[in-house]
Amino acid sequence: xxxxxxxxxxxRTVARSxxxxxxxxDLEFSNGARTCFERLVSRGRGAVIIAPVQADRTILLIREYxxxxxxxELGLPKGRIEADEDILVAANREIMxxxxxxxxxxxxxxxxxxxxxxxxxxxxxxxxxxxxxQQAEGDEPEAIEVxxxxxxxxxxxxxxEDCTEARSIAALYMVREYLDA
Amino acid sequence: xxxxxxxxxxxRTVARSxxxxxxxxDLEFSNGARTCFERLVSRGRGAVIIAPVQADRTILLIREYxxxxxxxELGLPKGRIEADEDILVAANREIMxxxxxxxxxxxxxxxxxxxxxxxxxxxxxxxxxxxxxQQAEGDEPEAIEVxxxxxxxxxxxxxxEDCTEARSIAALYMVREYLDA
Numbered sequence: 001x002x003x004x005x006x007x008x009x010x011x012r013t014v015a016r017s018x019x020x021x022x023x024x025x026d027l028e029f030s031n032g033a034r035t036c037f038e039r040l041v042s043r044g045r046g047a048v049i050i051a052p053v054q055a056d057r058t059i060l061l062i063r064e065y066x067x068x069x070x071x072x073e074l075g076l077p078k079g080r081i082e083a084d085e086d087i088l089v090a091a092n093r094e095i096m097x098x099x100x101x102x103x104x105x106x107x108x109x110x111x112x113x114x115x116x117x118x119x120x121x122x123x124x125x126x127x128x129x130x131x132x133x134q135q136a137e138g139d140e141p142e143a144i145e146v147x148x149x150x151x152x153x154x155x156x157x158x159x160x161e162d163c164t165e166a167r168s169i170a171a172l173y174m175v176r177e178y179l180d181a
Numbered sequence: 182x183x184x185x186x187x188x189x190x191x192x193r194t195v196a197r198s199x200x201x202x203x204x205x206x207d208l209e210f211s212n213g214a215r216t217c218f219e220r221l222v223s224r225g226r227g228a229v230i231i232a233p234v235q236a237d238r239t240i241l242l243i244r245e246y247x248x249x250x251x252x253x254e255l256g257l258p259k260g261r262i263e264a265d266e267d268i269l270v271a272a273n274r275e276i277m278x279x280x281x282x283x284x285x286x287x288x289x290x291x292x293x294x295x296x297x298x299x300x301x302x303x304x305x306x307x308x309x310x311x312x313x314x315q316q317a318e319g320d321e322p323e324a325i326e327v328x329x330x331x332x333x334x335x336x337x338x339x340x341x342e343d344c345t346e347a348r349s350i351a352a353l354y355m356v357r358e359y360l361d362a
Contacts, residue, residue: 066297116247
């Protein structure tokens with residue numbers, strides 16, 4: 001079944017902060033139903049999530065304070081793509097800042113959405129291989145802990161209480177499938 | 182390494198709409214660094230994402246309009262947990278509304294976060310088995326398309342341009358691992 005998308009009849013900003021903007025949409029579906037949805041407006045060019053993998057299938061995870069859940073979370077490094085920055089360049093910059101490595105071999109494995117019902121935000125998944133030590137200065141308020149973890153122990157990682165982020169979990173399985181293919 | 186969490190010194194609401202509330206946090210990290218973060222305040226009791234699986238390992242996906250990305254997205258059914266509703270009850274209600282089935286056997290496989298850096302929001306993953314036809318009235322503006330998909334063709338699903346949501350992808354891999362264990 002291929003359906004005609006609803007028609008966006010009006011959009012208006014209803015709330016705005018330094019980082020977030022909320023917009024209200026008046027929609028008319030192809031069956032005539034009308035509704036009003038709120039969504040977060042995406043600024044910028046999206047984000048990257050990076051799987052830095054060593055030759056022995058060890059992934060370099062990070063453990064970092066997350067203000068949303070108010071706890072330390074274990075997952076893959078990620079960050080925003082800056083203006084005019086290529087996806088792979090952004091990926092390598094983020095792992096130099098957060099993990100202290102760069103990759104000689106970078107592969108774009110696809111894009112993930114976070115909450116397509118109310119956010120356009122896209123996160124590009126990049127596999128980084130042939131790693132070499134290379135630190136760059138980031139803007140983190142405290143040093144980030146790097147946690148090496150074998151891809152062969154993925155079940156044990158996902159069972160942990162501090163590894164819950166859907167993007168990290170999806171990305172780790174996708175990388176394992178890609179490397180095993 | 183086990184670190185002391187940053188101290189939240191002040192919180193204030195900086196923007197608010199019908200569905201969203203943005204709050205600003207003043208944080209002091211254990212190393213003395215101070216910073217200010219914005220996050221979305223979670224109201225309610227979180228959400229459920231459900232994997233309704235038939236005996237032959239066919240998963241019942243849905244294809245639904247997503248206002249954030251302004252396109253139809255293919256993924257697992259999900260929805261909010263209502264006040265005083267149990268996780269498994271919410272899961273069964275959502276699949277009755279969106280898929281037209283209920284499960285006799287429901288298993289809570291864990292919780293996923295969407296963006297822990299700026300959202301507390303949690304989505305509980307529920308596997309629904311021993312399905313039987315049972316429709317309930319939802320509040321969707323148009324009929325939802327149900328798309329049966331074999332768990333053995335997961336790679337092909339994730340390669341599709343309309344299957345991008347990290348929660349659905351993480352959940353599908355977690356369910357496959359659980360059923361194969």
